[in-house]
Amino acid sequence: MKNRLLPTAVFYLVVAAMALVVLFPFLWMLSSSFKTQVDIISWPPKILFDPTLANYEKVFGEQDFLKYFLNSTIVGTAAVGMSLLLGLPAAYSIARFTQQRLAVFILLARLMPGISFLMPWYIVFSRLGLMDSYTALILSHMLIALPIVVWIMSSYFATIPRELEESAMVDGATRQYAFLKIILPLSGPGIITATTLSFIFSWNNFMFSQVLSMEKTKTLPIAVYNFLSYAEVDWGGVMAAAVAIMAPAIVLTMVFQKYVVKGLTMGAVKG
Amino acid sequence: MIRSSFTDRHLHWLFPLPAVLFVALLMVFPVLYTFVLSFSNWNLTSGQPADFVGLRSYARVLAEPRFLHALGRTIAFTIAAVAIEGLLGVAAALVLNRAFVGKSVAKLLLLLPLVATPVAVGIVFNLFYDPTIGFFNFVLTSFGLPPGLWVSHQKTVLASLVLVDVWQWTPMITLIVLAGLAGLSEEPVEAARIDGASEWQIIRLITLPMVLPVVLTALILRLIDALKTFDIIFAMTGGGPGYASETLNIMGFKYSFEYFRMGQSAVILVVLFLVVFSCSMAIMKLRSATEQ
Numbered sequence: 001m002k003n004r005l006l007p008t009a010v011f012y013l014v015v016a017a018m019a020l021v022v023l024f025p026f027l028w029m030l031s032s033s034f035k036t037q038v039d040i041i042s043w044p045p046k047i048l049f050d051p052t053l054a055n056y057e058k059v060f061g062e063q064d065f066l067k068y069f070l071n072s073t074i075v076g077t078a079a080v081g082m083s084l085l086l087g088l089p090a091a092y093s094i095a096r097f098t099q100q101r102l103a104v105f106i107l108l109a110r111l112m113p114g115i116s117f118l119m120p121w122y123i124v125f126s127r128l129g130l131m132d133s134y135t136a137l138i139l140s141h142m143l144i145a146l147p148i149v150v151w152i153m154s155s156y157f158a159t160i161p162r163e164l165e166e167s168a169m170v171d172g173a174t175r176q177y178a179f180l181k182i183i184l185p186l187s188g189p190g191i192i193t194a195t196t197l198s199f200i201f202s203w204n205n206f207m208f209s210q211v212l213s214m215e216k217t218k219t220l221p222i223a224v225y226n227f228l229s230y231a232e233v234d235w236g237g238v239m240a241a242a243v244a245i246m247a248p249a250i251v252l253t254m255v256f257q258k259y260v261v262k263g264l265t266m267g268a269v270k271g
Numbered sequence: 272m273i274r275s276s277f278t279d280r281h282l283h284w285l286f287p288l289p290a291v292l293f294v295a296l297l298m299v300f301p302v303l304y305t306f307v308l309s310f311s312n313w314n315l316t317s318g319q320p321a322d323f324v325g326l327r328s329y330a331r332v333l334a335e336p337r338f339l340h341a342l343g344r345t346i347a348f349t350i351a352a353v354a355i356e357g358l359l360g361v362a363a364a365l366v367l368n369r370a371f372v373g374k375s376v377a378k379l380l381l382l383l384p385l386v387a388t389p390v391a392v393g394i395v396f397n398l399f400y401d402p403t404i405g406f407f408n409f410v411l412t413s414f415g416l417p418p419g420l421w422v423s424h425q426k427t428v429l430a431s432l433v434l435v436d437v438w439q440w441t442p443m444i445t446l447i448v449l450a451g452l453a454g455l456s457e458e459p460v461e462a463a464r465i466d467g468a469s470e471w472q473i474i475r476l477i478t479l480p481m482v483l484p485v486v487l488t489a490l491i492l493r494l495i496d497a498l499k500t501f502d503i504i505f506a507m508t509g510g511g512p513g514y515a516s517e518t519l520n521i522m523g524f525k526y527s528f529e530y531f532r533m534g535q536s537a538v539i540l541v542v543l544f545l546v547v548f549s550c551s552m553a554i555m556k557l558r559s560a561t562e563q
Contacts, residue, residue: 014366022383023383025395028398040404041403043409086289089286093283093286093287099283099287102291104555105294108294108551111495112298113498113544115523116305117297119536119537123533150290174279204388204389204390206390206501207505221388224391249388257382261378261446
């Protein structure tokens with residue numbers, strides 16, 4: 001249990017240094033978002049300054065930011081919801097009938113470079129008149145969410161003893177009934193992990209939305225990126241936008257910390 | 272009753288069927304389509320249908336210095352990022368692998384970079400890297416060192432981008448290795464300690480070999496993602512200055528959505544796909560090998 005790699009005082013110094021390195025960009029972003037342009041470009045950088053809300057007022061006032069916020073939420077929620085619908089039965093089947101090939105097949109969607117699907121999607125969605133539509137965007141984000149759902153839930157279902165549904169089936173229940181009424185109600189923690197992680201990955205996605213969305217369905221990462229190119233020098237506004245986009249993912253992570261850690265590490269640690 | 276027994280017997284393919292159809296439609300079909308397009312010289316803006324020219328697009332793209340440089344850069348970026356993240360990530364995990372006050376806070380902090388939106392991370396680092404107002408040059412000049420140009424110079428841009436990737440993804444390795452360390456049995460370590468082994472010997476000869484499979488899996492997962500790095504490069508430099516930070520992913524993106532040369536773009540995507548695919552197959556092989 002005890003690791004005596006470093007003496008306690010040195011250990012805490014090292015931990016504090018690590019925390020500072022991790023936190024520094026966040027703190028800098030946050031403080032810059034409350035600075036005026038004059039304070040941001042002042043040299044040397046100002047640690048103490050008069051905070052202003054002007055950047056937030058500008059971003060949320062002029063930039064239609066709430067619409068992009070809503071778009072990100074719609075796309076993420078729909079993509080995760082549909083992925084659960086498709087992914088939960090698939091994951092159950094993989095866990096109970098040990099369908100390893102199937103698991104690898106779906107996981108490939110997570111491993112392969114997104115751009116090798118994106119280019120054909122662009123051609124097909126253009127032909128179908130689906131550019132800048134929620135449909136195209138949600139379908140593309142489902143390819144992000146589905147492998148995460150299947151990956152996490154197949155491991156989770158495998159930890160639930162088979163006897164639970166088998167005894168119900170001996171009593172005459174069908175397997176799909178057992179899945180719906182016995183297994184799913186026990187799967188809350190797994191579903192929370194899968195939902196949180198896949199939502200965050202959809203929320204943060206840049207490449208798919210950059211190509212498939214335009215003014216109507218534009219999501220937050222694209223809005224933040226465009227904000228940078230319009231207003232290259234307005235660092236305060238850009239930083240306020242960056243805070244706004246990161247805040248939901250960070251809040252989700254804090255609330256579901258335990259689940260997020262499990263989801264991110266399980267793939268590598270479990271066999 | 273008869274219907275339900277039918278679904279019971281066929282559940283093993285009925286349950287996964289919708290997911291499989293979805294992946295086939297949205298992944299397999301597009302990948303095949305890309306492969307077919309790579310044998311054409313189709314330009315989307317020409318208004319002409321695709322003209323199939325055999326391997327001519329391959330000959331053209333593979334001989335282009337811009338492509339070879341992008342391929343080399345992709346590999347260099349990936350190796351540098353994953354090597355540094357591996358070293359720092361494992362070291363941090365070894366340090367943090369003990370009970371201490373604030374451990375759960377420390378773990379939460381490690382999660383933050385992983386869930387931060389990469390585009391926004393790139394923008395924040397662009398502010399750090401700014402040659403005139405950036406914090407990094409402030410630090411350098413405070414120590415009497417000459418200021419750097421960071422992402423604005425061809426020679427330093429790739430290393431500067433690696434640094435961003437290292438900041439964002441090292442915690443991933445740390446968290447995975449920490450979870451791996453937590454699952455190890457204490458006995459060999461205790462026995463070695465009783466036999467008088469030093470802490471360093473214990474780590475080198477006992478802990479690291481035991482946790483090696485987890486480290487390898489974490490590194491390969493990271494490797495696959497590093498090969499595909501897009502968001503931070505696109506947001507921070509767009510592949511520039513010049514082509515100095517253009518990786519295969521960025522080059523493929525530009526060929527597809529800026530030049531609309533779909534045939535040549537498909538060649539780039541096929542190469543990137545093959546690189547990532549062979550790494551992914553390696554991970555599967557390695558996992559089944561380490562499980563025995």
